[in-house]
Amino acid sequence: MLGMAIRLENVGIAVRDLEETIAFFTDLGLTVLGRDTVSGEWADTAVGLDGNHAEIAVLQTPDGQGQIELFEYIHPDAIETTPTLPNEIGMHRVAFSVDDIDASLEIAARHGYHPLRGVATYHDIYKLTYLRGPSGILVMLAQALKQN
Incomplete structure (x- = not known):
């Protein structure tokens, strides 16, 4: 089929x-x-x-x-919930590739949002982080370290 x-x-x-x-x-x-x-x-x-x-x-x-x-x-009225944790089942996060993770984090900080723990490097491929944005939304930002 x-x-x-x-x-x-x-x-x-x-x-x-x-x-x-x-x-x-x-x-x-x-x-x-x-x-x-x-x-x-x-x-x-x-x-x-x-x-x-x-x-x-x-x-x-x-x-x-x-x-x-x-x-x-x-x-109907919106229902407040506890923000999703990274290991919970269900809708998880929205992820974005960015050219400059540091500049993106400066923008997020101006809105009062910061990484959950810090910025990590994955196998010299990506620098990435999770932050909790507006309404508790989990946002992943990732910057490619090597161009294909």
């Missing part, structure tokens, strides 16, 4: 403060593709929540290949 065509559209992340989260990711280099308010019967059906009403923004990486959809719930 031949495989059907499939491509990743985006990764969706519920956030506490849409403006704060947009500011963080746009400072890292993503651009806002669009914003909208979603609600109505179609949204209730698609998402599986009665009275679904959210403000959304779609952001894209500079290479045009990656997108994240951020949403801040108006109704």
